[in-house]
Amino acid sequence: MKLRDVVIGANASIYYKLNFKKIKGVYYPRVEQDVLAAIAHAQQNGLTVTPKGGGSGLSGACTGGNDERIMISTLQMKEILSVSKDQGYIDVQPGITPDKINEFLTPMGLRFFVAPSSRDVATVGGVLSTDGGGNDTWINGTMRDNTIRVKMILYDGRSLTVDSKGVKSNDLGLEENLNKKGMTIHDVANSHGTLGFITELRLLIRPTVKEALMGGLTEFPDCNVLGKALQNMIEKKIKINYGEAITEAHPDVREDLKPPLHVIEFPVELESEVREIVDFRRLDSKELARMKDVRVKLPKRNPKVGIQVALFEDYGFYDTSLIKLQDGIDTINALLIEHGMTPFAKYGHGPSKWYSGDNSPTYGLILHSREIKPEGKQSQDVYDTVLAIVDICDELKVTPKPEHKWPFSDEVKKKRLEEIRAVIGRGFNPFLLSPECNDILGSMV
Amino acid sequence: MSYDKCVRCGSCLQFCPMFDATGEEQFSPRGKAYLLQVMDQIEDDKELAKEFRRLLFECSLCGRCEETCSSGVDLLKVWHEQRAKAIETHPEEFAYLEPLKDALANVKNIYGLAAEDRAIYWLDELEDDIPGLADRVYEKGKTTENIIFLGCLMSFRGSQIDVLRSLFQTLEKLEIDYLVMGAEENCCGHPLYLMGNEKGAQELREHNKKVIKAAGAKRVISCCPGCLIQLREHHNLEGVETLHHTQFFDRLLDETKKHDQKEEFSYHDPCELHRILKIKTEPRSLIRKMGIEFKEMDLSCCGGGGLLRMTDPNLSDKIIQLRVAREGVKNTTVITACPSCREQLLGQDLKTKDIVELLSETLDGGAN
Ligand SMILES: Cc1cc2nc3c(=O)[nH]c(=O)nc-3n(C[C@H](O)[C@H](O)[C@H](O)COP(=O)(O)OP(=O)(O)OC[C@H]3O[C@@H](n4cnc5c(N)ncnc54)[C@H](O)[C@@H]3O)c2cc1C
Numbered sequence: 075m076k077l078r079d080v081v082i083g084a085n086a087s088i089y090y091k092l093n094f095k096k097i098k099g100v101y102y103p104r105v106e107q108d109v110l111a112a113i114a115h116a117q118q119n120g121l122t123v124t125p126k127g128g129g130s131g132l133s134g135a136c137t138g139g140n141d142e143r144i145m146i147s148t149l150q151m152k153e154i155l156s157v158s159k160d161q162g163y164i165d166v167q168p169g170i171t172p173d174k175i176n177e178f179l180t181p182m183g184l185r186f187f188v189a190p191s192s193r194d195v196a197t198v199g200g201v202l203s204t205d206g207g208g209n210d211t212w213i214n215g216t217m218r219d220n221t222i223r224v225k226m227i228l229y230d231g232r233s234l235t236v237d238s239k240g241v242k243s244n245d246l247g248l249e250e251n252l253n254k255k256g257m258t259i260h261d262v263a264n265s266h267g268t269l270g271f272i273t274e275l276r277l278l279i280r281p282t283v284k285e286a287l288m289g290g291l292t293e294f295p296d297c298n299v300l301g302k303a304l305q306n307m308i309e310k311k312i313k314i315n316y317g318e319a320i321t322e323a324h325p326d327v328r329e330d331l332k333p334p335l336h337v338i339e340f341p342v343e344l345e346s347e348v349r350e351i352v353d354f355r356r357l358d359s360k361e362l363a364r365m366k367d368v369r370v371k372l373p374k375r376n377p378k379v380g381i382q383v384a385l386f387e388d389y390g391f392y393d394t395s396l397i398k399l400q401d402g403i404d405t406i407n408a409l410l411i412e413h414g415m416t417p418f419a420k421y422g423h424g425p426s427k428w429y430s431g432d433n434s435p436t437y438g439l440i441l442h443s444r445e446i447k448p449e450g451k452q453s454q455d456v457y458d459t460v461l462a463i464v465d466i467c468d469e470l471k472v473t474p475k476p477e478h479k480w481p482f483s484d485e486v487k488k489k490r491l492e493e494i495r496a497v498i499g500r501g502f503n504p505f506l507l508s509p510e511c512n513d514i515l516g517s518m519v
Numbered sequence: 520m521s522y523d524k525c526v527r528c529g530s531c532l533q534f535c536p537m538f539d540a541t542g543e544e545q546f547s548p549r550g551k552a553y554l555l556q557v558m559d560q561i562e563d564d565k566e567l568a569k570e571f572r573r574l575l576f577e578c579s580l581c582g583r584c585e586e587t588c589s590s591g592v593d594l595l596k597v598w599h600e601q602r603a604k605a606i607e608t609h610p611e612e613f614a615y616l617e618p619l620k621d622a623l624a625n626v627k628n629i630y631g632l633a634a635e636d637r638a639i640y641w642l643d644e645l646e647d648d649i650p651g652l653a654d655r656v657y658e659k660g661k662t663t664e665n666i667i668f669l670g671c672l673m674s675f676r677g678s679q680i681d682v683l684r685s686l687f688q689t690l691e692k693l694e695i696d697y698l699v700m701g702a703e704e705n706c707c708g709h710p711l712y713l714m715g716n717e718k719g720a721q722e723l724r725e726h727n728k729k730v731i732k733a734a735g736a737k738r739v740i741s742c743c744p745g746c747l748i749q750l751r752e753h754h755n756l757e758g759v760e761t762l763h764h765t766q767f768f769d770r771l772l773d774e775t776k777k778h779d780q781k782e783e784f785s786y787h788d789p790c791e792l793h794r795i796l797k798i799k800t801e802p803r804s805l806i807r808k809m810g811i812e813f814k815e816m817d818l819s820c821c822g823g824g825g826l827l828r829m830t831d832p833n834l835s836d837k838i839i840q841l842r843v844a845r846e847g848v849k850n851t852t853v854i855t856a857c858p859s860c861r862e863q864l865l866g867q868d869l870k871t872k873d874i875v876e877l878l879s880e881t882l883d884g885g886a887n
């Protein structure tokens with residue numbers, strides 16, 4: 075074993091104590107040929123394959139669990155392959171980040187409109203595999219809405235091109251089979267590396283329209299009022315270009331913020347419509363930039379004593395759970411405290427959009443959460459807390475059903491992935507769909 | 520432990536020159552912080568532990584990771600502490616650093632050359648150009664307002680002579696009261712500090728401190744950001760101002776003549792100057808006062824810091840080569856303000872000038 079085999083485990087989730095001996099090879103391919111060679115090695119040696127992007131995912135999916143496996147990182151597949159201004163697309167390798175794409179497009183007056191807070195490190199291959207989105211998902215959609223097609227390599231080395239209509243492959247039998255199953259880009263979205271290795275993506279790009287925008291900040295007496303305001307915005311389909319809520323922040327990182335609060339940016343002409351819903355205070359461009367910066371850094375900041383962890387990513391509050399946002403948060407916090415965790419911060423995109431396992435869109439607030447883990451807390455206790463959160467979210471109808479980032483508790487998505495894997499093979503990231511997934515993750519906290 | 524605070528978000532990856540040059544995570548700050556977090560699982564494996572110790576020295580200590588990190592991980596402190604621990608517990612793995620340590624212990628410079636020769640080479644070279652320069656060398660009993668701390672590179676390396684000439688010519692032209700520490704100067708201790716050897720560094724500093732005090736200097740001026748870190752942060756020089764030469768000249772000169780610019784310039788800002796010492800405005804202000812147009816290079820490392828030239832010269836070369844290719848500076852003259860960066864740039868056959876060379880040309884009424 076070498077350090078490169080150990081360090082591939084570095085990822086932002088709480089699941090980072092891997093059994094490194096099970097990692098039988100680490101690859102940093104630059105081109106498709108390198109990927110094919112790595113996968114062939116895995117196949118010949120009966121190893122599974124785990125793709126890894128930026129490792130910023132919070133679900134532990136990029137760890138590969140406890141299988142004897144190879145890990146393929148996309149960190150060296152970060153080229154822009156071609157761009158068509160007229161047809162509105164850019165072809166890229168999977169390891170490039172949204173920030174790098176936009177650095178390239180900005181001088182051309184174009185933009186790729188997917189902006190997770192982790193856009194400096196999350197790779198487009200990873201973002202599609204988690205169907206990520208950011209503060210503008212409400213108007214620009216999630217990653218799947220901005221992906222025209224992907225090329226993938228399967229466990230047996232065959233390749234696919236998948237778009238919103240179906241599948242193409244040089245293996246016509248495979249193409250027919252998958253098209254019979256109705257496989258589309260929706261299936262690749264949020265598949266957490268369980269299908270194949272994405273080697274190329276064609277992404278939607280659009281001109282940046284110069285709009286006069288207004289920034290605003292609203293502080294709320296409690297989160298139920300905030301939730302109702304968000305529900306109102308959703309019902310009235312108000313074009314909020316940027317919407318971020320902070321529902322709580324520990325004194326160590328709160329600075330002058332007074333949560334619950336909501337920061338928005340929207341077209342100037344919508345001011346009166348927005349005012350009908352929230353009595354916001356206008357933010358000048360400097361204040362708005364500061365709030366955006368505070369928000370981007372919040373997930374990474376630490377308390378003065380102890381360290382923060384992300385137990386559960388993406389509470390999806392929608393419909394009734396959104397209107398009862400405060401009640402939901404109180405219940406979750408009570409559970410956290412009961413398990414010895416200190417709620418540290420909750421913040422997230424709203425209004426926002428995400429997809430359920432049956433591919434229908436849901437609209438609401440995607441709330442991220444960080445907790446302070448007490449010293450000496452046992453891994454199993456921590457993981458039990460996660461499982462308790464999953465249960466309570468089910469009761470509260472909080473986490474979008476099926477959950478946004480948790481394929482292993484998303485029965486509809488799981489079933490669908492299994493259906494496709496029955497055709498294409500099960501060599502990629504099998505632990506996520508195995509009955510032991512919870513135990514495996516629990517052991518890695 | 521501060522590395523426990525690393526949330527492994529990955530934001531520092533893209534900024535680390537080691538990761539950029541190698542493309543593999545173990546060289547990245549997240550990778551190394553992660554290795555520390557899981558050390559209990561791997562330290563029994565002797566080979567892995569050894570590999571980790573080597574990895575700690577494959578870092579230019581440029582500080583870019585710490586600057587990027589929003590989670591409050593004191594990465595530079597972590598790297599320093601871990602380096603110290605590695606050398607202390609496994610000195611045999613760092614035998615190649617012994618000659619350097621011996622040189623610093625015996626002759627107080629990194630080259631192992633005679634201590635009294637510290638002011639010989641450049642004096643021989645420059646005495647004709649700058650009459651009376653020998654009188655500017657500090658000896659017991661002499662006092663001055665400004666004392667110049669040249670550091671080892673500038674005292675001994677022929678490649679630095681043009682910078683020295685410009686520095687002294689400028690000081691003379693501006694009629695500054697100054698002395699050069701000369702043979703009474705010890706290495707500032709920076710190389711030992713980069714190895715985590717605080718005790719050895721402290722011994723060198725003590726002598727410098729005495730000399731600066733005896734000279735009655737109000738100011739210590741250095742062209743070397745590494746020396747300046749030591750002088751400012753670790754020499755404990757009460758009541759003595761420590762300045763980079765660009766700060767000194769920028770404060771002194773409200774305006775200058777305009778530089779007769781005949782070439783394209785780019786500016787490489789030394790990491791230790793802007794990121795660690797936070798000296799950002801004065802070098803640029805001075806260049807602008809001379810009316811020089813220049814292109815800012817990426818605020819990234821040249822690969823010459825953190826002892827990397829000794830610990831992994833190939834990696835050090837690769838870092839600067841990547842930058843040269845990427846930033847299209849081959850046909851420009853790269854302005855900088857650090858002797859160590861200068862060496863890196865010269866190593867790639869790049870044209871380079873220290874800011875004080877430009878200043879000297881400007882005061883002379885035009886570029887050569
Ligand atoms: C500070 C912080 C802020 C965040 N903010 C947001 C946010 O605002 N919105 C949001 O949606 N998420 C957010 N996240 C979560 C995370 O950034 C996303 O899940 C992101 O999409 C993961 O991308 P990645 O490249 O890091 O993928 P990884 O974490 O490396 O992998 C994620 C999954 O994708 C698979 N995968 C990666 N590359 C490929 C490939 N080429 N082929 C097949 N499968 C692949 C992996 O196997 C794994 O299952 C945040 C995370 C952090 C740490």
Ligand code: SF4
Nearest residue numbers: 525526528529531588
């Ligand atoms: S930026 Fe800080 S918290 Fe993030 S991976 Fe790097 S060291 Fe860790």
Ligand code: SF4
Nearest residue numbers: 535578579581582584
């Ligand atoms: S100090 Fe510089 S070289 Fe070292 S890990 Fe940090 S960014 Fe990389």
